[in-house]
Each structure stands twice: as structure tokens, then as C-alpha cells.
Amino acid sequence: MLSSELSAVSSGLNHWIEVDLGALESNVQALRQAVQPSGLIGVVKANAYGHGAHTALALQGMGLEGLAVAWVSEAVALRRAGVTCRVLAMEHVTQAEVAAVVRDEIEVCCHSLALGKLLALRAQQSGGSVRVHIKVDTGLHRFGLSVNEAVVLAEALRLLPGIEVVGLWTHMANADEPDDSFSDAQNAVFAAAVEALPWIPFRHVANSATGLRRSAMRYEGVRVGVSLYGVVPDNTPDPGVRPVLSLRARVARVVQLQRGEGVSYGLEWRADGPSEAGLIPVGYADGWRRSLGNRGEVLIHGQRVPMIGRVCMDQFLVDVTGMGVVEGDVVTLLGSDGDETMSAAEIAGLTGTIPWETLATLGRRLPRLYLREGVVEAVEPPL
Ligand SMILES: *Cc1c(COP(=O)(O)O)cnc(C)c1O
Numbered sequence: 001m002l003s004s005e006l007s008a009v010s011s012g013l014n015h016w017i018e019v020d021l022g023a024l025e026s027n028v029q030a031l032r033q034a035v036q037p038s039g040l041i042g043v044v045k046a047n048a049y050g051h052g053a054h055t056a057l058a059l060q061g062m063g064l065e066g067l068a069v070a071w072v073s074e075a076v077a078l079r080r081a082g083v084t085c086r087v088l089a090m091e092h093v094t095q096a097e098v099a100a101v102v103r104d105e106i107e108v109c110c111h112s113l114a115l116g117k118l119l120a121l122r123a124q125q126s127g128g129s130v131r132v133h134i135k136v137d138t139g140l141h142r143f144g145l146s147v148n149e150a151v152v153l154a155e156a157l158r159l160l161p162g163i164e165v166v167g168l169w170t171h172m173a174n175a176d177e178p179d180d181s182f183s184d185a186q187n188a189v190f191a192a193a194v195e196a197l198p199w200i201p202f203r204h205v206a207n208s209a210t211g212l213r214r215s216a217m218r219y220e221g222v223r224v225g226v227s228l229y230g231v232v233p234d235n236t237p238d239p240g241v242r243p244v245l246s247l248r249a250r251v252a253r254v255v256q257l258q259r260g261e262g263v264s265y266g267l268e269w270r271a272d273g274p275s276e277a278g279l280i281p282v283g284y285a286d287g288w289r290r291s292l293g294n295r296g297e298v299l300i301h302g303q304r305v306p307m308i309g310r311v312c313m314d315q316f317l318v319d320v321t322g323m324g325v326v327e328g329d330v331v332t333l334l335g336s337d338g339d340e341t342m343s344a345a346e347i348a349g350l351t352g353t354i355p356w357e358t359l360a361t362l363g364r365r366l367p368r369l370y371l372r373e374g375v376v377e378a379v380e381p382p383l
Contacts (some may be wrong), residue, residue, distance in 0.1 A: 002330065003374030009383075010369065011328075014281040015249040017368045018335070019051050021058050021377065023230060027241040028062045031224050034239035035211050038218035039065035041088065041204060043225035045074060050287070050362035051229060051245055053081045054370050054378045059228075060085045065202075065221050066107075072097040075106040088133060088167070091143055098122050107131040107166065111145065116157045123162035132157060133167030134200070136193045138186035140173040147189060151196045158199075168193060168200040172217075175209035176233035183210060187217055209233040231344055231355045243343065245359065246335025247366070250328050251300070253279040254320065263317045264309030269294055275321045278305075280331050283314040286363035288333065289351045292316075296350055298331050302338025334358075 002010065010016055031040055042064045048055035056067055056078050066086030069075050075089045088107040095118055101108050102122045110116050110132035119130045134154050137144030145153060150168075157163050170190045174182045190205055203219035211222030213236055226233060230243035257263070257271040271277075280298065284290045293310040298318055305318045318331075334342050344355035351358070370378040 003371075005375055006369065006371065009376050009379070010248070010250075010330075012383075013250065013367060014252060015247075015286070015366055017050070017052070017362060017366050018246040018248065019055060019368055019370045020244050020246070021370055021372045023242050023244045024055065024058060024228070025062055027228055027230055027244065028059070028064065030240040031211075031222075031227060032063060035206075035218050035222045038211075039221045041065050041221050041223045042067045042228055043207075043223050044068070044078070045070040045090075045225070046360040047364065049225060049229050049356065050359040052368035052370075052380050053077065054368065054380050056083050057081060058370065058377075068223055072101055072106060072108065076100050076104055079104040079106075086131075090135075102126055102128065102130055107133060109133050109135045109143070109169075110153070110157060110163075111135070111143070113153060113156050116153070116160060116163055120160040120162035129162050129164050131164045131166045133169055133202075134165060134197075136168065136170045136190055138170045138189040139182065140171050140186075142171065144170060147193045147196070150193050154197050154200065165200055167202045167204065168197055169204045172205065172207065172210050175207050175213075176235050178235050180214070183214065183217070209236045212236045212239060226356055226359075229359060231359070243335065245344075245362075247282070247333040247362065248335065249280050249282050249331045249333065251278045251320075251325055251331060252281045252315065253327060254325055255279065262309070264293075264312060266310055268310060269308040269317075275319060276323075276325070277308060277317045278320040278325050278329075278331075279315055279317055280333075281315050282333060282366075283312050283316060285313045286366055287358070287361040288316070289347075291351050292347070296347065297342070298333050299337035299340045299342055300325055300329060300331050302340055304340055 042059045044056045044067050068088040070091045072089045075087045093108045098118045123130045134150050135144035136150045204221040206217050206222045208224050208227035210217050230241045232238045255277050257275040259273050262270045282288045290311045296307040297304045308319050309317050344358045348355045348358040368380045
């Protein structure tokens with residue numbers, strides 16, 4: 001199942017995440033094909049949906065227009081990691097972040113003239129300019145301005161030396177719902193802003209679902225997040241993407257149980273006969289949710305194996321009775337083993353959430369191994 005090099009690198013690890021850069025690249029190509037001639041903005045917020053910072057480095061050179069994160073602090077971290085392409089911080093910028101925005105050449109969403117003036121001043125002091133995007137609140141009522149406010153601000157910013165208004169954008173509320181009427185209403189509001197601000201060159205409104213479903217809403221760029229990582233939103237055609245991430249561990253111990261003995265906190269699960277329990281070194285602190293206790297499954301030896309007892313902060317148990325499982329055997333929590341696959345969508349379904357959350361909450365203490373055709377290209381953090 002694992003390449004020989006991956007077996008060697010992972011032999012000393014209790015747990016790890018594999019990021020398949022070949023799958024990532026093929027997803028980029030499938031998405032480019034699906035939305036062309038529009039471009040792609042790769043959304044790498046939240047540690048690249050749990051895939052780790054090297055993901056952003058790898059995405060450079062795959063033909064994206066640029067990358068997007070939520071916060072300036074995330075954009076600064078990308079620069080520190082060596083990312084040199086265009087990076088947009090999509091959400092609220094504080095005045096204290098202005099210096100970092102200019103220093104690290106981060107594109108930001110400018111929401112007020114006061115912020116624009118600070119950005120312009122700082123940019124002029126350093127002899128450069130700042131690229132800003134204007135966000136229109138078309139109905140999600142998260143971040144953004146009304147059309148009138150957006151027009152007034154954009155025209156004022158246009159006159160400030162040191163500021164380049166490069167983008168106009170919005171975000172959809174019901175992108176992956178079967179009924180498109182609210183998306184249509186949002187796009188109609190956005191179209192009024194586009195009409196009033198024809199000089200802004202780059203318009204972007206679509207996330208994965210809108211971009212794949214609605215050709216009229218692709219404009220110059222589509223902000224692809226979850227689909228980049230191989231997850232297709234509900235009610236959305238699959239452009240041919242595949243999962244990029246696998247979560248694996250090695251069995252830390254196999255314990256023999258007598259009938260009636262229990263496992264984990266509260267001893268909620270008890271053996272109904274002589275049994276073997278495997279200890280899996282991943283817990284809720286790693287994003288493996290406590291609500292999976294006594295409900296979830298993992299893959300061992302290519303078979304589905306039930307989780308037993310409560311999930312602890314750092315580990316949980318599975319029933320491996322009669323399977324010949326020994327310490328060090330590979331466990332797949334997300335990904336494929338033989339003919340079986342555990343998807344982020346299945347785990348999300350069991351835990352009452354969505355694949356976005358399942359991926360984005362995978363813990364930072366799990367090492368990420370970046371693979372290309374079975375060869376480990378990078379490890380984060382370094383082993
Ligand atoms: C997270 C996010 C995206 C990406 O959404 P996906 O559904 O993961 O493709 C796009 N735009 C904004 C504003 C976001 O916050």
C-alpha cells in the first residue's frame with residue numbers, strides 16, 4: 001500500500017498526514033479546464049484546509065492566478081514560508097496590520113477610506129503601491145459594502161497614489177443548494193457594482209460550487225477551496241478531482257481482553273468474549289472528533305474496523321479481534337487502503353458537520369508528508 005520510501009519515512013511515526021501533490025496538480029488541471037477561460041484563485045486559508053503550508057508552495061507554478069487566505073496573519077505566514085506569488089487576504093484588515101500588508105506585498109480587501117489612506121501612506125513611504133480589492137455585500141451579510149458604498153469607496157481609492165484597485169468581488173450564501181434563486185439575486189446586485197465600476201479589471205464571486213455550477217458567475221476568477229483538495233460540494237458536478245489528503249497512524253499496542261472487560265474512559269464498550277483491541281495514536285486534539293467514539297470506523301489490512309469506546313485527546317481504540325493485527329501496522333483514518341476508502345464526507349456525516357470542517361480542523365501536531373509519485377518531497381515540520 002505505501003511506497004517503499006514512504007514506509008521507510010513513516011516507520012518511525014505514530015501518525016501522519018500524506019498530501020499527494022500529484023493529485024493536487026491533477027485537480028488544478030481539472031478545475032482550470034472546467035472554468036476556463038476564467039482563472040483560478042487557490043484558497044489556502046486554515047493551513048490549506050489542514051493540508052499544511054507546503055501545499056501553498058506546491059501550488060505556485062501550477063498555473064493559478066494567485067492564492068487567497070482569510071487573514072493578513074495567514075498571508076504573512078505564507079511569505080515567511082517562501083510563497084512569492086500573489087496572495088489575497090480576503091477578510092477584515094486591522095490598522096495594526098497595514099505595515100505588514102505593505103512590507104509583504106499582500107493584496108487586501110479595503111473596506112474603508114480610513115484604511116485606504118493608511119495603506120496609501122505606508123505604500124508611498126516605501127516607494128511602492130498596495131493592490132486592493134473591494135467586496136460587495138450582496139446578501140451573505142458577512143464582510144463587504146453595499147453597492148453604493150463600494151462605488152463611492154472605489155472611486156475615492158482610485159485617486160489615492162499608492163493604491164491600485166485591482167479587484168471587485170462578493171461571496172455566495174447558497175452556492176451548493178439546488179435552488180439557485182438567491183445566487184441569481186446576489187449576482188444581480190453584484191452586476192450593478194460591475195456596471196458602475198467597469199474599470200476594475202478582476203472580478204471574482206464564485207467558490208468551488210458556484211464556479212463549477214454557474215458559468216455566468218465565473219468572471220475573471222473562481223476562488224477554489226474544497227474542490228482543489230478533491231472534495232466536490234453537494235449538487236455540484238465533479239470535474240474529475242480526487243482527494244489529496246490521507247490521515248494514517250500505526251497501531252501503538254494490541255491489548256487482549258477477557259469477556260466483560262472495558263476500554264477507554266467510562267468503560268462504555270465492553271468485550272462480549274475474548275477480544276483484541278488496537279490502540280490508535282490519534283485523538284480529538286488532532287481533529288478526530290470525540291463524537292466518533294463507538295461509531296466511526298478506520299481501515300486496517302484493507303478492511304473496515306469499528307472504533308470502540310470513547311475517543312481520548314490523543315488516542316482511541318478499535319476492535320481488531322482475530323485480524324492478526326500487530327503493533328506498527330498501518331491504520332488509515334482518511335484515504336484508501338486496498339479497495340476500501342474513508343472519505344472526509346463520510347466522517348463529516350458521522351460527526352454532524354461538513355468536509356470543510358473535517359479537513360480544516362486536522363491538528364497541527366500531525367506531521368505532513370508531501371508526496372509526488374510515492375516520493376517524499378517535503379516534511380512539515382521537519383522530522
Ligand atoms: C473559503 C472561501 C472560499 C472557498 O470556498 P470552497 O467552498 O472551499 O471552494 C471562497 N471564497 C471565500 C470568501 C471563502 O471564505
